[in-house]
Amino acid sequence: MILETQGVSKFFGGLKAVNDVSLTIREGQIFGLIGPNGAGKTTFQNCIAGTFPPTQGSVRFKGRDITGYKAHRCCHQGMARTYQIVRSFPQMSVLENVMVGAVFGNHRKGETPEGKASEMLDYVEFPMAHDLQAQNLNTMQLKRLELARALASNCEFLLLDEVAAGLTPAELDDITALILRIRDSGVTILIVEHLMKLIMSVCDQIAVLNFGEKIADGTPAEITRDEGVAKAYLGADALLH
Numbered sequence: 001m002i003l004e005t006q007g008v009s010k011f012f013g014g015l016k017a018v019n020d021v022s023l024t025i026r027e028g029q030i031f032g033l034i035g036p037n038g039a040g041k042t043t044f045q046n047c048i049a050g051t052f053p054p055t056q057g058s059v060r061f062k063g064r065d066i067t068g069y070k071a072h073r074c075c076h077q078g079m080a081r082t083y084q085i086v087r088s089f090p091q092m093s094v095l096e097n098v099m100v101g102a103v104f105g106n107h108r109k110g111e112t113p114e115g116k117a118s119e120m121l122d123y124v125e126f127p128m129a130h131d132l133q134a135q136n137l138n139t140m141q142l143k144r145l146e147l148a149r150a151l152a153s154n155c156e157f158l159l160l161d162e163v164a165a166g167l168t169p170a171e172l173d174d175i176t177a178l179i180l181r182i183r184d185s186g187v188t189i190l191i192v193e194h195l196m197k198l199i200m201s202v203c204d205q206i207a208v209l210n211f212g213e214k215i216a217d218g219t220p221a222e223i224t225r226d227e228g229v230a231k232a233y234l235g236a237d238a239l240l241h
């Protein structure tokens with residue numbers, strides 16, 4: 001297992017945003033986390049990646065208890081993430097944005113931040129000049145920039161939060177292929193996504209959250225057949241298309 005959570009909960013006052021969630025993610029998997037708006041998906045990711053500690057429960061990463069580790073420590077352990085609302089440094093160039101990931105992440109022998117950033121921009125097939133300011137980029141370009149920045153840290157585990165939101169169907173096909181390529185390069189992926197087409201086509205395993213609780217966990221085929229999941233909140237048709 002690369003990641004294991006045991007009874008992870010996060011309470012905001014009286015609100016149980018995440019409640020007693022246990023799951024395991026194997027190395028090399030693409031693991032999907034789905035659920036309706038407000039189900040607790042982002043909060044759960046925040047508990048794993050060190051934005052804040054869980055109120056209860058534990059997180060193990062590569063066999064080590066990392067519960068309560070801050071975000072930079074999680075990054076040094078080999079975790080990286082992209083965000084639902086893309087976060088760039090608007091006045092810095094594309095290359096400099098990606099270099100941030102290389103500088104703060106794990107270095108491999110012989111790598112320079114600039115070289116690594118350039119390599120990762122090529123890897124994600126970034127379509128524009130690398131000296132362009134990030135504030136001039138559109139959504140798809142920013143998503144690729146964020147992916148390149150995350151990968152520049154030499155992560156082993158990548159958390160993707162709604163990477164497909166706002167993309168056209170053609171862009172979605174491109175990002176799907178890229179996600180599979182990242183997985184095939186040896187990076188384990190946790191993907192939070194509303195778009196069922198993407199989730200069902202790339203995930204090896206899926207967990208479903210509803211009102212902070214895990215209500216199902218299985219392969220895409222098992223989740224698709226789970227009447228509780230379909231009826232409870234996705235709508236019976238949503239999983240089939």
Ligand SMILES: Nc1ncnc2c1ncn2[C@@H]1O[C@H](COP(=O)(O)OP(=O)(O)OP(=O)(O)O)[C@@H](O)[C@H]1O
Pocket residue numbers: 012015017035036037038039040041042043044084
């Ligand atoms: N910092 C916070 N303080 C108080 N409540 C919060 C905080 N962050 C999240 N919440 C609440 O926790 C619940 C879970 O939110 P979260 O953003 O994790 O859900 P989500 O499944 O990621 O939703 P979405 O699909 O809309 O992104 C929501 O009711 C939200 O309002």
